[in-house]
């Protein structure tokens with residue numbers, strides 16, 4: 163008896179020791195996710211499964227390693243039923259039994275199931291429980307699957323079912339890696355990435371999904387054996403978690419650097435378990451390569467955010483020109499510059515390379531490199547009525563043009579930029595792009611010429627000047643595209659996009675997407691005659707009128723008309739005529755609020771009408787615009803400050819002097835004071851001093867766009883708005899942002915976004931000067947930027963964000979140069 167008691171005592175002491183000394187257990191949190199330091203498992207907290215960031219998601223030692231976990235139904239063709247066929251219910255969190263449950267349904271087959279997640283402290287157990295009514299025949303096509311992120315696992319091994327191998331960096335033609343196993347081990351040699359998947363009642367397999375889609379991962383499937391009558395199966399995922407692991411500190415600082423007169427505040431992001439704060443060091447790089455300590459002190463605590471702790475390090479006092487590093491806890495950021503010239507050239511790659519490379523309808527060359535051929539010369543066909551297309555393009559029942567469905571609309575084969583990694587010409591984005599370029603030109607008078615555009619040859623040569631101002635050339639190229647559609651349709655349209663999904667997702671030279679020959683339905687497939695072809699590959703033009711989009715165009719065309727006056731008087735006059743025509747039309751017709759791709763919607767405060775009217779008044783001085791602005795004063799007064807910031811405010815402040823109206827001024831200044839309160843609230847929500855709004859897509863473009871608008875508030879009301887409001891937007895873009903410290907401008911700064919989702923994305927490379935959206939927020943509390951080519955919500959370029967970036971750099975340089983005087 164005594165002996166037995168002694169043994170029991172010894173065992174329980176050992177258990178207590180194990181629990182307290184060695185490992186915390188994985189626990190379910192009240193929000194229904196599972197966590198332990200170094201590990202997290204989310205249960206449909208995010209729903210963007212198409213982007214491989216939703217459903218069941220797993221983080222291991224700070225990295226999202228597995229994602230897109232869900233129940234799928236394999237069709238006869240070997241693909242999943244489309245996501246429209248899935249129905250996912252609200253999560254049920256049973257804290258008593260430690261279960262996080264997702265009810266789901268595969269609609270066409272009427273299969274109801276429950277995805278039940280739980281933990282035993284060391285593993286995650288995922289059970290799929292089918293409704294009793296499900297017929298046996300359907301079950302063998304039902305699978306639980308999740309995807310392993312290829313970038314984290316390349317050249318790591320896998321084992322299972324008597325098979326061993328290693329994960330290839332690229333798809334090499336081998337799709338089935340493990341056919342049938344009860345246990346699969348992933349990266350057992352790698353302490354930070356190892357985990358296993360086991361099942362007692364399901365067959366496990368491992369597939370290289372990249373053979374089916376570029377953005378897929380290595381897919382683990384769990385399925386019941388053929389003809390099984392079981393209505394339940396489960397898998398167990400066991401991660402190897404190192405309790406000593408701590409996330410490396412991230413020193414967040416502008417990778418480009420600072421003007422001597424700027425505030426300079428780096429942000430330090432630390433693992434929330436960090437107890438001993440060290441000193442941060444600012445060091446200066448001597449001529450001989452020696453690093454001299456300029457400042458060393460403990461950073462000031464800012465507080466918790468996401469799942470990290472944040473600190474700030476102020477080194478505003480450092481003003482001596484030269485190169486610097488910041489050093490903390492074995493990490494180093496830099497070299498970055500402190501210099502009067504720090505912003506002089508940072509916008510060049512965006513205008514010299516990124517925008518020329520995005521140009522549609524031309525061949526783009528740089529020395530011996532052909533970026534792409536003269537593409538989409540067959541633009542475009544009238545989109546057929548009642549067409550709900552991908553990328554949110556929609557055609558209503560009426561075309562609102564003189565063209566029949568699939569009839570060629572002439573004159574659309576010049577101008578415009580491909581937006582992002584897509585090759586569509588979205589007119590809302592093109593408007594936004596022209597807007598920032600035209601305002602930048604009006605405000606800062608750039609005189610750069612390194613690009614030649616030879617229209618007769620449809621040829622663009624980078625770094626070969628043609629004695630024409632590059633900015634004005636790009637503004638014209640954007641306006642030509644917008645005007646071409648206005649000429650054809652009499653109003654502005656949503657845009658032009660590939661007519662089928664396979665052409666839309668093409669990666670590589672866009673010249674190969676269509677044959678460049680206008681579609682002729684009288685010709686046979688494959689037949690070509692007199693510059694026409696029987697191949698139905700021309701892009702569709704979506705043509706409906708939308709009031710928000712019309713006013714957006716009028717605003718942009720009015721600015722362009724001023725800016726192009728001394729460069730191309732004919733184009734300038736056409737811009738003004740079109741702007742006035744569109745404005746007049748909208749004034750005399752019932753507004754249409756049509757939710758369609760990339761175009762803005764007019765709101766109840768007449769934001770877009772205000773923007774167009776004020777810009778037309780600035781261009782023409784015509785009293786009819788002034789009178790309309792006066793009539794809209796009540797709307798300005800009632801408008802939420804954020805609308806004012808986001809749409810019309812920065813134009814209204816420019817129009818104040820010319821308006822000569824006290825009442826108008828009172829309304830605008832009242833709104834400016836409200837806006838300042840809103841800004842300060844926003845800036846205080848994070849240590850970064852920018853608008854705090856994190857979601858699936860990174861917020862960098864918003865930050866840059868709002869920064870550009872803020873410039874005008876600072877310029878016209880310096881007594882209300884601090885210059886730092888704009889500087890923080892640019893610092894954020896250059897690396898002072900959460901998750902990592904990449905500069906979000908490809909190739910600008912020593913650590914930048916050199917993996918971008920552009921048209922060359924499959925090579926894991928970039929287009930110099932492209933601007934990415936940046937760190938993505940994953941509910942409930944995670945922030946990440948993982949530099950992955952297929953994480954388009956983090957690494958994609960867009961033209962509007964890139965143009966706002968150019969404006970911001972010129973604006974910041976202008977403000978700081980004025981200080982020097």
Ligand SMILES: [Ca+2]
Nearest residue numbers: 553581584586
């Ligand atoms: Ca698009």
Ligand SMILES: [Ca+2]
Nearest residue numbers: 611613630632
């Ligand atoms: Ca030029």
Ligand SMILES: [Ca+2]
Nearest residue numbers: 540677679700
């Ligand atoms: Ca064609």
